[in-house]
Amino acid sequence: MSNRHRILIIEDEMNICNFVSTILETNEYQVLSAQDGKDGTTMVFSHHPDLVILDLGLPDMDGNDLIEKIRENSDVPIIVLSARTNEWDKVKALDLGANDYITKPFSTNELLARVRAALRNSRHQGVGERMIRKEFQVQDMIISYEKRRISIDGKEVKLTQTEYNIVELLSTHAGRVLTYSEIIKKIWGYSDSGSVKKLQVNMANVRKKFGEKPGEYRYILNELGVGYRMNQEEK
Amino acid sequence: MNNKLSMIKNILFTIGILAIFFVASLVIENYFKADTLIPAAFALAVFLISLYTDGFAYGVIASFFSVLALNFAFTFPFFKFNFSIPENMISAIIMLVITIMSSTLAAKVKQQEKMKAESMKEKMRANLLRAVSHDLRTPLTSIYGSASAIVEKADCLSPEQILQLARGIEEDSQWLMAMVENLLSVTRIENEGMDLIKKPVVLEELIDSVLIRFKKRYPEQKIEVDIPEDFVSIPMDAILIEQVLVNILENAVQHARGMTQLILKVWVDEKNAVFEISDNGCGIEKERMPDIFTGYFEKKNVPADNQKSSMGIGLSVCASIIKAHQGSIMVENRKEGGCCFRFTLSMEAEKNE
Numbered sequence: 001m002s003n004r005h006r007i008l009i010i011e012d013e014m015n016i017c018n019f020v021s022t023i024l025e026t027n028e029y030q031v032l033s034a035q036d037g038k039d040g041t042t043m044v045f046s047h048h049p050d051l052v053i054l055d056l057g058l059p060d061m062d063g064n065d066l067i068e069k070i071r072e073n074s075d076v077p078i079i080v081l082s083a084r085t086n087e088w089d090k091v092k093a094l095d096l097g098a099n100d101y102i103t104k105p106f107s108t109n110e111l112l113a114r115v116r117a118a119l120r121n122s123r124h125q126g127v128g129e130r131m132i133r134k135e136f137q138v139q140d141m142i143i144s145y146e147k148r149r150i151s152i153d154g155k156e157v158k159l160t161q162t163e164y165n166i167v168e169l170l171s172t173h174a175g176r177v178l179t180y181s182e183i184i185k186k187i188w189g190y191s192d193s194g195s196v197k198k199l200q201v202n203m204a205n206v207r208k209k210f211g212e213k214p215g216e217y218r219y220i221l222n223e224l225g226v227g228y229r230m231n232q233e234e235k
Numbered sequence: 236m237n238n239k240l241s242m243i244k245n246i247l248f249t250i251g252i253l254a255i256f257f258v259a260s261l262v263i264e265n266y267f268k269a270d271t272l273i274p275a276a277f278a279l280a281v282f283l284i285s286l287y288t289d290g291f292a293y294g295v296i297a298s299f300f301s302v303l304a305l306n307f308a309f310t311f312p313f314f315k316f317n318f319s320i321p322e323n324m325i326s327a328i329i330m331l332v333i334t335i336m337s338s339t340l341a342a343k344v345k346q347q348e349k350m351k352a353e354s355m356k357e358k359m360r361a362n363l364l365r366a367v368s369h370d371l372r373t374p375l376t377s378i379y380g381s382a383s384a385i386v387e388k389a390d391c392l393s394p395e396q397i398l399q400l401a402r403g404i405e406e407d408s409q410w411l412m413a414m415v416e417n418l419l420s421v422t423r424i425e426n427e428g429m430d431l432i433k434k435p436v437v438l439e440e441l442i443d444s445v446l447i448r449f450k451k452r453y454p455e456q457k458i459e460v461d462i463p464e465d466f467v468s469i470p471m472d473a474i475l476i477e478q479v480l481v482n483i484l485e486n487a488v489q490h491a492r493g494m495t496q497l498i499l500k501v502w503v504d505e506k507n508a509v510f511e512i513s514d515n516g517c518g519i520e521k522e523r524m525p526d527i528f529t530g531y532f533e534k535k536n537v538p539a540d541n542q543k544s545s546m547g548i549g550l551s552v553c554a555s556i557i558k559a560h561q562g563s564i565m566v567e568n569r570k571e572g573g574c575c576f577r578f579t580l581s582m583e584a585e586k587n588e
Contacts, residue, residue: 087474105412107451197468200437204466207439214439214460215446224444225434225473 005119008049009033010040010066011081012059020053023108024115037061044070051118055081056093064096071097077118081106087225094179094226101177117175117232136171138231141210141219143171152210162187163206166199170220170230179227203228245288249297256280257304264309273309274330277301278337285338286345294338301334302327367418367548374407409452413485417552420478424559431472431559435584438467438501438508445480445499456488461500469508470584475556482549483512483576491516491573507562507579515573519566527566528554553578 007029011017014035021031032047034040037058044052052070056063067078080093080101090101099118102110136143140153148164150157159167165187170178184195203220210219221229260273281301285294307316310323318324381400385392392400424431442462449458480499487497494516501510519527528550557564557578564578 105408197435200440200468201466204437204439214443214462215450215458217443222440222443224436224440224477 004028004030005050006030006032006047007051007053007115008040008043008047009053010035010037010058011053011055012036012057013055016055016081020111023111027112029115037063037066040066041069044074044076049076051115052076052078053081053115054078054098056089057083064093067093067096067098077121079114079118090223090226091179091181094177095181099176113233114175120232121173121175136174138171138174139218139234143168157209159206159209163202163209166202167206167220167230170228174230175232177223177227177229183227241289245293248288249284249293252280252284253297253300253304256301257308260309274305274326277305278330278333281334282337282341285341291338291342294341295335298331298334298338302331305330363421363548367414370414370548371411374410377407378404378411413452414548416478417482417548420475420552420556423472423475424555431475433470433472433560433584435468435470436473436476438462438469441469441471441473441477441480442499442501444473445477445484448477448481449484452485453488456497458484459496459498461498463501463503467501467503467508469580469582471560471580472556476560476580479553479556479578480510480512482553486549486576487512487514487516491518493517494573496573503582506582508582509577509579511575511577513569513573513575515569515571518568518572518574524566528564 007024009017009020009024009031011020011033012035017033017035021033024031032043032049034043037060040052040054040058043049054063054066058066063080067080070076070078077099078097080090080098081104082090082093082101083104093101099121100114102114134144134146136145141150142152143150145168148168150159150164150167166183169183169186180196180199181191184191184199187199188195206220207217212218217231219231221231223229256276256279260276263272263276278301281294281298284297285291288294303316306318306323306327308314310317310320310326381404385397385400389397439462442460446458446460449456484497484499487494491497491514494514496515498513499511500513501508503509554564557580560580562578562580564576566574566576568574
């Protein structure tokens with residue numbers, strides 16, 4: 001009972017809140033809910049949930065402010081529910097410290113996959129995570145951090161330094177979207193007008209070397225206009 | 236900023252035209268000795284100015300200038316103002332009246348054109364709204380009906396019956412979702428107008444998004460993809476172009492009867508990226524061809540029972556998205572059977588990027 005993950009939903013739409021709770025409860029999660037930002041904030045700090053699902057359009061405060069407020073004191077993973085209209089809304093939420101977003105309307109499977117990923121991620125998070133884990137594996141791809149080697153189905157894939165660094169960075173945050181600017185900052189340390197293109201070209205090369213075709217990316221998933229995400233799901 | 240720029244443009248245009256006609260008149264006077272030509276030339280100048288500048292102020296000012304110029308340079312005594320000769324004065328007044336009238340007339344015509352375009356847009360919007368609300372009703376009825384059946388009769392329905400009703404709800408909401416995505420695209424264009432925000436988008440990543448979104452709805456349908464091997468980046472509003480591709484592909488699945496092959500091909504020529512979606516289904520009836528991209532916005536009476544076929548909004552949305560990108564879109568039946576949609580996007584980046 002006590003090892004069940006506790007998830008807090010902050011959402012003012014009762015119907016959405018109900019159906020999300022139902023899905024999560026039938027999947028053995030413990031669910032708390034808040035209808036506005038004020039209650040939500042209080043509950044984050046009093047109940048210490050393992051995951052927060054946050055709707056950006058709350059009646060009493062801007063969802064992005066709430067993310068900032070939570071991040072001041074807590075590393076709890078946050079999944080944002082957003083409407084599809086603007087990709088920069090998502091980018092902003094992610095850059096403020098949200099771990100992931102789900103676009104409305106979403107399916108049950110999508111929701112559960114994101115929840116699993118966010119929870120798995122947070123278990124690995126913390127100090128010296130890369131030191132502890134020696135390798136990363138998803139499906140038939142293995143990254144050995146010590147040897148800086150990547151293999152798919154047992155065969156080594158030769159990447160350049162930069163390409164490897166990007167893949168490694170994504171793998172240490174597997175399941176989570178990293179925005180273009182986040183990746184650029186961590187890989188090159190600076191950004192200029194050509195940075196995004198440089199990143200995209202590198203990514204295209206990585207995918208070519210992985211032997212992947214559009215529509216069938218299995219390792220690094222593509223969030224158009226936002227960033228990239230290392231897959232975590234086996235299938 | 237924009238206002239100032241257009242004002243400078245108007246002023247420069249006015250001065251330019253006046254200068255050209257002034258010089259031309261000097262030449263005419265030297266060669267032809269025909270002074271009837273000159274007032275006519277100035278009347279033409281004023282007319283041009285009022286036609287191609289905003290408002291009628293420039294036309295009126297230009298007409299004053301031309302009367303003065305006429306008096307100064309082209310009537311006796313030459314290169315001297317003289318307002319005492321009654322003959323000159325009368326011709327000056329007539330000239331003034333003609334030019335002012337023609338300039339206000341031109342301004343009026345321009346305003347009428349603007350109003351006409353405005354009312355066309357208004358009419359299109361009203362038609363769209365009517366058609367959409369009509370189309371929304373059918374799936375809503377089924378969702379509402381099924382859901383309340385489950386709520387009210389939960390005890391006496393078998394699990395299979397409940398599942399069947401729920402499947403109907405799921406299916407109809409998917410249809411509603413597709414419709415809403417399209418409406419969002421329309422409002423996105425309307426909001427941003429011609430200042431669409433174009434960003435370089437990697438072709439492979441765009442195609443990936445489209446295929447994933449498409450597979451979610453039609454897991455069974457295979458698409459053959461043929462895109463360049465090289466890295467290609469095209470300036471566009473990715474969300475809107477994704478919508479265009481999904482709409483055309485969906486259209487094929489829903490309407491191309493007997494289709495066994497669906498191909499998405501992209502190539503780049505000197506200036507444009509060309510997207511081509513072709514199928515080997517039943518093709519499109521000749522009668523539908525001319526208004527296939529405008530049909531939805533213009534249709535007035537919608538038959539009540541055409542639920543699924545009303546994806547017609549999809550193609551109309553495609554056309555307006557491509558138009559907002561300053562690209563072109565067309566469709567043709569293929570000789571081998573089936574039809575082929577093709578649209579182009581400019582490869583040139585925006586100047587202000």
